[in-house]
Amino acid sequence: MFWQVALGIAAAQLTHRRRQTIVSTMGVALGVGFFIATSSVMSGSEKDLTRRLVDNAPHITIKDEFRTAAKQPVYLAYPDATVKLTNTKPREYLRGIKNYGAIVEELSQQPGVIAEAALTGQAIVRYASKDVGASIAGIDPEKERHLTTVERDMREGSLMRLKTASQGIVIGRGMSVRLGLGMEDLATVVSPTGLVRRMKVVGIFSTGNLLLDEGQVYMLVKDAQVLLDKPFIANRIRIKIADPDDAEVFASRIESRWGYRSESWQEVNRDFLGLFAIRNTITYSIVGAIMIVASFGIFNIISTTVMEKRRDIAILMSMGFRAFDIQTIFLVQGVFIGLIGMLLGWGIGLVLLQMLASVEFTIPGMSEKQGIVLDRGFFQFALGGFFSVVSAVGAAWYPARKAAQVRPVDIIRGAT
Amino acid sequence: MSDPAPLLEARGVTRILQEAVPVTLVRDIDLTIGQGEFVSVTGPSGSGKSSLLYLLGLLDLPTAGQIFIDGIETTGLSANELAAIRLSRIGFVFQFHFLLPEFSVLHNVLLPMQRLGVLSDAEMMERGHALLEELDIADQAKKRPDQLSGGQRQRVAVARALANDPALILADEPTGNLDSKNSEIVQEIFAKLVRDEGRTVIAVTHEVGFAAATARNVHLIDGRIDSDTRR
DSSP, X not given: OHHXXXXXXXXXXXXXXXXXXXXXXXXXXXXXXXXXXXXXXXXXXXXXHHHHHHHHSOSEEEESSOSSOOOOHHHHHOXXXXXXXXXXXXXXXXXXXXXXXXXXXXHHTSTTOEEEEEEEXXXXXXXXXXXXXXXXXXXXXXXXXXXXXXXXXXXXXXTTHHHHSTTXXXXXXXXXXXXXXXXXXXXXXXXXXXXXEEEEEEEEEOOSOHHHHHHEEEEEXXXXXHHTTOTTOOOEXXXXXXXXXXXXXXXXXXXXXXXSOEEEHHHHTHHHHHHHHHXXXXXXXXXXXXXXXXXXHHHHHHHHHHHHTHHHHHHHHHHTOOHHHHHHHHXXXXXXXXXXXXXXXXXXXXXXXXXXXXXXXXXXXXXXXXXXXXXXXXXXXXXXXXXHHHHHHHHHHHHXXXXXXXXXXXXXXXXX | OOOOOOSEEEEEEEEEEOSSSOEEEEEEEEEEEOTTOEEEEEOSTTSSHHHHXXXXXXXXXXXXXXXXXXXXXXXXXXXXXXXXHHHHHEEEEOSSOOOOTTSOHHHHHHHHHHHHTOSOHHHHHHHHXXXXXXXXXXXXXXXXXXXXXXXXXXXXXXXXXXXXXXXXXXXXXXXXXXXXXXXXXXXXXXHHHHHHHOOEEEEEOOOHHHHHHSSEEEEEETTEXXXXXXX
16 A cells, blocks of 8 residues: 555656656666676677687696796705705706606596697798798697687698698698698698608698798697607697686696696686776776766756655655655655666667677778677676666665655745 | 543643754643644744644654643654554644645545555545545546645645544644635635534634634744633
8 A cells, every 4th residue: 555655656756757757767778778788798709709718729738847947956855954056057857748648648537628748849831942930739630629729710621631641731821822832732841950851731721810820830749749859759738628717726736746837728818817807897887987877867856856845745744654655755766767777778788789789890910700799698688787776776765865854844834 | 530531632842943042932831622622723923833733743743741642642652653643643734735746636635545555445536535525626636736726725635634534633824825715615614524523623823713713712922822712
């Protein structure tokens, strides 16, 4: 019964000043709409970038190095002693991961884990008297398919042909164009130690990344071992795990188990992830500011109503309405504006997303047209709606309290 | 003798406004008003007539003294308890009609009933129409207050005061804004409420004619009762 009265009075007052109500509701609706659009773009591009970071590269890379230089034995023998050594160098290790086969074997036994031993190094690819410096990656094509997206980026030939061709290489589109080196051509590959081998192009990929397209060469790990003169040596173990978010923990476990430096994708891309945090802060500050401005609109309309309706408040109180009833009447108006604003805002958000989704543009250096990646999550809508209702209630709270504090005697006496 | 508790009783009621210089509105008011009395409160302006009415109607709280309504002591009751008493037992009519402009005449009369929430919707409508009928404004039920004349609005305000069937009607200069014809109509309405329905009406007025028509007159001077005469 009470709600019937409170809602009735609130609705009557809102519809009585229709224009002001519409303006402040539109303020909330635009706030919600732009919140949804902005956070969809931001969250969408973040997810897209993260996905690329996660998919394009192994989740964890074990390298043939250590995080800290080896300590002199005397420090290990007397950890508490005060020792000073001069003119010593850390012990030199033979580069390469010792016993990599066993490590790969052990890692592969864990569910969802793909581990691949690889040998990387530098070489020069020569063809028709032109030279290009290249990063060599000796890999296992079977596993590489799952570790990176190179298989997807193949434009001619395939990664798997490395297994069947003898002395095959897979190069990038950029290198192919620069050297005029096409499929089935025989290139000369020269190692830093001077070894020269003739290798056949069995695949060409294009990732859109200039560095990779012009400088990366894939070959079988045993070919790389021969070329780089490192027989039975691998200097990278590349790992993909079931849940990329576990990579940091997994990497530190590996590092404490075998000692080799293990880099998770988060560690490698820390700057990127930090950038996301800053970007999100900026986004939500700006969108939050929009919502605050919108809530000022609500505050304004409710305050004005309370000022204008002091007589009505006084008579309602003299009739026997409680202070709480009066407060509710005005709070309900704020909630109503917030809810309607939320619904309209969802509509505006949907329209904005539709418009953004149809936008296409070309990034210089990329041949394909790019669309804006949107995150059309339920979450954006829920969050936008939540903010609108919270800000509406927050904005209505103070004027509603003021209304409840009206002393009817002051008003009635003043009116006579 | 065991008289039933009087409808309204004030004992030593004093109201002092705590300003920079304290202002005494009413002082040491002792007043007993029974069922079915028609009381006018008169006095020069600033004598505390309206202040006394607000105190008796529980709109304002006395600085000292007690007010009993139907034998219930109201001192120390919470604001919500006072509101509940106002809602069911007291009806106010002010100099200005104070009708809610967004609502129809009928809806204005329904508001106190809806807040009380005792009657069903159909019963409320029936009672609302009956009240408007009683006050001879049933044909205006669907109009908005600003489409009515001053006298009609004041009658709607009386109908609203009667909505929850209170025993006590408090009127503050109810004819102050009306021409003499409408003034007479409203006076007659109050007289009828007392005579035919046994309600108690306390009306503050500065009109000699109005005061003369009531059975009892309380005259205030400087916040004290100067005379309390029955005819």
